[in-house]
Amino acid sequence: MTDTGFDVAGLKASHRPVSEFRYEKRPVVAGYNDRTLYVNVGDGRIAEKPVSADTRAKFTGGKGYGLKLLWDAVTPATKWNDPENEVNIATGPVGGNTNYPGSGKSIVVSISPTTGIPIDCNVGGYFGPFLKFSGFDALELQGRAERDVIVYIDGDEGVVKIFEAPGEAVDSHVLAEQMVAMFARDENDRQHISSVSAGSGAENSLIGCLNFSFYDKRRKVARLKQAGRGGIGTVFRDKKIKAVVVKYSSLDVTSNNPADLAKLQETGLKLHREIIELDDQQCRMREIGTAHLTEIMNEYDLLPTCNYKFGSSPDAEGINSHAFSAIVTHGLPDGCWYGCTMACAKAADGFELATGPYKGHKVTVDGPEYETVAGCGANIGVFDPRVVLELNFYCDTYGIDTISFGTSTAFIMECWENGILDSDRTGGLEITWGNGPAALELLHRIGRGEGFGLVAGLGVRRMKAYFAEHYGADPKFLQDIGCECKGLEYSQYVSKESLAQQGGYSMALKGPQHDEAWLIFMDMVNNRIPTFEDKAEALYYFPMFRTWFGLQGLCKLPWNDIEPADNASTDEPAKVPEHVDNYLAIYKAVTGNDLDREGLIRQSARVYNFQKVFCIRMGKGRRIDDLPPYRMVGPVTVEEYESRADRYDKQLREQVGVDPSGMDTPAKIAALRAYREDRYEKLQDAVYKRKGWTREGIPTIETLQDLGIDYPEVVEVVKPLL
Amino acid sequence: MITVNGSPHPWHDGMTVRKILEEKRYTFPLLVVRIDGRLVPRSDYGETTVPDGADVDVMHLMSGG
């Protein structure tokens, strides 16, 4: 799409200025500005805030900064749609570096509409780095406008503006192009613009996502990366923000002003070479991105199929990486930020849409990433790659999280199968397994905020309550099959055979997203962490290690989706020690500060425990909030048990100590369930202990003191619970 | 009988690492294989034979979004 499609002058003429703020431009010093930008779209206030030395020392950057600002902005009573809730965006000190792969992430935090506690998303695109180079380590968006506004940060001129923008599109694939056309001088200037936007679906549901744009010079398209989880797009549209746009034109390796450029380059070059040499024999990220995982997950019985009932399907071939490889464009430098030679941000070009408001349009569809293939494919019984791509496209442009949409739709389909839903209740939609057209129409109704779309857009937790209340469905059954925890829908891995992953999911602070820990292979296949203590150690180390990416503005993928040729001969290959050392090296090269492995974990542990206390402050984050639905732990139904009867019978015999012969399936299900639920509780005990929390999951004062985050207002939250 | 990742697995004459991976359907690309503690380089999976009674460790490095 080109700018000729838009009447830019007409759009501009309809703008009405709200407020304007000029600031002094200063160069970044060793990865930091030490100031943040505050924007209130409700009353038009714009201000800069200094970052205190203490905040910098304790919160490091990125997610740490976002959470600290959010904490200061809200009270325990704040609801997601109160004006004081914020959407905060920050990259970290390493973020924006252009020569170490995966260095361009933004971290977004807000109080989530579906969970009521802080949510955080790590997202690509150019926004976070451009924001930093424009002068700010973080952006706070607060308030609620009366009419739709755009916030424009001109990092070249040192000006921030809020203006009313009635004419621009809401859906992101159009809006992102409009922003580029509006704010770029010429074709070459387009790559200097990045916008954050949501979409019409984010207005009408609680599972809205944000789209972060990055201009693709070869495709000549403003492409989108999603901050998907937890409904931040919904908060954004509730504030009546159409877009936040940043412009920064002088990007080069000195923009981040690293302390030691030569060392940074040496480390980056080493990883570039490793990726270019080894990726095609390892994960094929350069060819097909994370979608390479689909056939692997299917092979290991981990690909969620029909609402996580099963872990594989004979039809999965239809949506494996080769099916998508045949559709996406190859040979382009598909990094979501400069210098990412992993280049996993694949896209299909000239894709003709078959349904919806943009039917017949030929569009570039980003992805699909593995999560989308699984969630909008196997998990809803769809094995047609074109349906997956179309769902992916519309989810993105409507500003809907593909993971929550997939898991919610899977839940709906199982409710249909069990007679809880019928076409009267869905407004005529036959939402049955594998019905791609019905899934698409459901998505369009969420986009339009129409009929059953409004119910589906509430997410699994609220649907459970709704179906029990209005349709008399059995709440226990709904609880068992509705794959959410804390109000967030599960991401797309079957965790039944891995106790550690059950914990990795449901003890994750924000809700069941796998970015804290992915331990299925280590636990279930390698058999490496057999005891509760082993599992607890893994559930300590990996969440802490992985939290660090979010503090720095880094992507997790170049850590372990590529490994050095000699990684196997290191003492702890699963940690990829050479890459950990690379991170310590680039951290030092950027900031000038020494950091060792222990120091890295401490940086994370501070923010992690702060976030934990924040969850408690907002009313969740206790032991009972960490309980998974049984579907994620073991077989709920007879069909499910019998599909893997040999496995479960064997476990009854060998692990539970029960002889299954002569037992009927419901009795076997009950025996296995009692055993597994007990083990989960034991795991909770071990993990909380390892993390320095009480049996109820509350960080102790000593833990907070040890980490130096025993601020009075933090201690006040936990004290009554100890 | 050999042991693969802690579980018994039938052994046969001339069994190579590659054969074990096939039988176990270990298709994941990022593996670290050890026979009785000895590392087997990826390039040698086809030639390296596994003796009866061996303790084989096929470590899958995690991956995923």
Added chain:
Amino acid sequence: MPKRLSCDNSKCIACGACMTACSTLFFKVDDPKRSCIRIEQNGPEIDMSVCNQTCRLCVAECPVKALTVSPQGVVMLDRKLCVGCLACVAVCPTGAMRHYPGLANPFKCIACGACARKCPTGAIGIVVEE
């Protein structure tokens, strides 16, 4: 087909005059590490390394299109566009896309012929292939 530097290592005596010419022209220093052409004595062999202008893997890899092919077929780097990611350096199969530690941008041979003019044995020359 491209204009490029041709190298004949049977004529090369590894005197280094070409590297002096190249680095002085572009960086105002006499430093082989900042020369686009590289001559190395490797036992009895002399390795001559410079961009072949034909494979263009670097051009495909550059995320900002800072690398383009000139009408003469020479791969050119536009430093105003370059963001210094060094992907081109990593992808270059011959090592001819050069990086000097601490310099913001890589550099490479543009087939200007300055080195060829200084070569005492005629081991280097400019060729324009049909």
